Amino acid sequence: MKNKLILVEDDPDLGVVLKQYLEFSDFEVTWFTSPDALLNHPINYNEYNAAILDVMLPGMDGFQLSKELRKQTAIPFLFLTAKGQSIDRILGLKLGADDYITKPCEPEELILRIHNILKRQVVDTNNTMIRIGNYLFFPSRYLLQLEATAFQLTEKESDLLQLLAARNNDVISRKEILEQLWGEDDYFLGRSLDVFMSRLRKYLQHDNRIKLESVRGVGFRVVFPE
Amino acid sequence: MKNKLILVEDDPDLGVVLKQYLEFSDFEVTWFTSPDALLNHPINYNEYNAAILDVMLPGMDGFQLSKELRKQTAIPFLFLTAKGQSIDRILGLKLGADDYITKPCEPEELILRIHNILKRQVVDTNNTMIRIGNYLFFPSRYLLQLEATAFQLTEKESDLLQLLAARNNDVISRKEILEQLWGEDDYFLGRSLDVFMSRLRKYLQHDNRIKLESVRGVGFRVVFPE
DNA sequence: TGACTCGGTTAATGATAGGTTAATGGCAGG
DNA sequence: CCTGCCATTAACCTATCATTAACCGAGTCA
Numbered sequence: 001m002k003n004k005l006i007l008v009e010d011d012p013d014l015g016v017v018l019k020q021y022l023e024f025s026d027f028e029v030t031w032f033t034s035p036d037a038l039l040n041h042p043i044n045y046n047e048y049n050a051a052i053l054d055v056m057l058p059g060m061d062g063f064q065l066s067k068e069l070r071k072q073t074a075i076p077f078l079f080l081t082a083k084g085q086s087i088d089r090i091l092g093l094k095l096g097a098d099d100y101i102t103k104p105c106e107p108e109e110l111i112l113r114i115h116n117i118l119k120r121q122v123v124d125t126n127n128t129m130i131r132i133g134n135y136l137f138f139p140s141r142y143l144l145q146l147e148a149t150a151f152q153l154t155e156k157e158s159d160l161l162q163l164l165a166a167r168n169n170d171v172i173s174r175k176e177i178l179e180q181l182w183g184e185d186d187y188f189l190g191r192s193l194d195v196f197m198s199r200l201r202k203y204l205q206h207d208n209r210i211k212l213e214s215v216r217g218v219g220f221r222v223v224f225p226e
Numbered sequence: 227m228k229n230k231l232i233l234v235e236d237d238p239d240l241g242v243v244l245k246q247y248l249e250f251s252d253f254e255v256t257w258f259t260s261p262d263a264l265l266n267h268p269i270n271y272n273e274y275n276a277a278i279l280d281v282m283l284p285g286m287d288g289f290q291l292s293k294e295l296r297k298q299t300a301i302p303f304l305f306l307t308a309k310g311q312s313i314d315r316i317l318g319l320k321l322g323a324d325d326y327i328t329k330p331c332e333p334e335e336l337i338l339r340i341h342n343i344l345k346r347q348v349v350d351t352n353n354t355m356i357r358i359g360n361y362l363f364f365p366s367r368y369l370l371q372l373e374a375t376a377f378q379l380t381e382k383e384s385d386l387l388q389l390l391a392a393r394n395n396d397v398i399s400r401k402e403i404l405e406q407l408w409g410e411d412d413y414f415l416g417r418s419l420d421v422f423m424s425r426l427r428k429y430l431q432h433d434n435r436i437k438l439e440s441v442r443g444v445g446f447r448v449v450f451p452e
Numbered sequence: 453t454g455a456c457t458c459g460g461t462t463a464a465t466g467a468t469a470g471g472t473t474a475a476t477g478g479c480a481g482g
Numbered sequence: 483c484c485t486g487c488c489a490t491t492a493a494c495c496t497a498t499c500a501t502t503a504a505c506c507g508a509g510t511c512a
Contacts, residue, residue, distance in 0.1 A: 155442075191459080191461090194458095194459060194460060196500090216457095216459075380488060381488090418491080421473090421489085423471085443499090
């Protein structure tokens with residue numbers, strides 16, 4: 001399947017060239033000419049693999065735009081900066097898999113960078129972000145965020161939540177959870193798991209669409225809204 | 227004091243010529259004939275002012291080498307490329323003060339370039355000042371200032387503070403800090419990092435908005451006011 | 453309805469990651 | 483061969499976390 005890219009570039013000439021070149025290199029490109037065009041367009045970001053953002057854009061610069069997008073997706077960004085533009089702000093960004101490139105740039109270089117960040121994304125489980133209702137969950141940081149407030153989870157809490165999130169809309173057995181998080185002893189393990197479920201429920205109580213129901217004798221039913 | 231340079235060049239003839247010419251031009255030169263020779267040699271990179279790296283080298287090319295070195299030092303690099311070699315990769319590098327030159331090159335040209343990157347570096351570092359609450363921080367001078375009083379930081383203290391400052395309002399993992407400041411060996415490093423965090427907290431205790439909280443099992447949460 | 457089991461919750465406990473201070477040892481400069 | 487500086491280590495202390503204990507309510511079957 002082709003990799004899909006978002007391109008935000010206001011210069012029509014450069015936009016055309018980039019789009020054509022990227023498509024020639026077997027990417028599927030959706031091109032927006034302004035931040036607003038992108039933000040006002042209903043789009044499922046998670047279909048895309050990366051976004052290329054020009055730093056100089058009308059209305060809102062590429063960094064602000066990236067912050068907006070970060071609220072909705074964990075895809076990596078590649079910034080286009082003019083030569084001589086300060087890269088301080090980029091270096092200061094919380095760059096996960098992100099990168100930047102100065103323009104004018106060699107097309108080969110651009111393609112190389114894109115392949116790099118795509119590759120990193122697959123390998124790097126760090127910096128991934130999971131949406132759980134109104135919450136954002138960063139497993140590698142043990143961080144669960146609800147708008148302005150952040151909950152610092154412990155390691156086990158985080159591991160458990162990650163496991164549950166992967167089994168959304170499904171019933172997961174106690175046995176499976178115990179195997180995944182506590183090793184495969186089928187040895188009975190106190191009330192530990194229940195204590196952790198209790199804590200997760202407490203964290204997640206602010207979005208009532210989220211449910212961690214128990215299924216007697218089996219395990220738990222996980223219901224997270226999309 | 228003489229400026230000190232690292233030279234990595236595998237061609238013995240060219241190496242001799244460059245070294246002599248640079249020394250004639252009042253630089254102090256340490257010459258290595260391969261990337262491994264440099265990497266295996268215990269060396270304090272920060273004593274040096276710049277490194278000249280041939281792009282074509284045995285084992286590892288100059289770009290890979292520069293990435294390795296970047297983990298340990300902020301000195302600028304000057305790349306030697308043969309005429310016709312692609313310069314795309316250089317232009318895309320995240321290198322602020324860096325430059326490249328094609329060989330065969332005029333010695334004057336080389337000296338000129340080196341003086342240029344040294345000058346740039348001085349200007350850059352002189353101008354860099356980071357506000358951290360009521361403090362002013364001059365990374366290049368290892369100087370942390372609070373109104374009338376000044377703290378002379380050590381190099382490692384300064385590097386750590388700089389790294390933390392770049393990650394304001396974020397959680398940074400122990401692993402990442404260790405990789406950035408101690409090289410990416412995953413070898414276990416006593417309580418060193420904690421000792422440095424402790425010292426930074428002590429320096430910064432006079433502005434209670436500044437927080438360096440630990441996040442158990444992960445690393446630290448950095449909260450500096452704007 | 454009563455006895456039993458399963459799961460929820462809170463508080464207590466022991467283990468361990470992290471904080472802090474002082475000691476150590478390497479190294480540069482004299 | 484000193485001396486001073488600095489990163490690292492040692493040793494001790496504190497705070498946090500996973501686990502356990504204890505108690506409760508709710509479901510199940512006779």
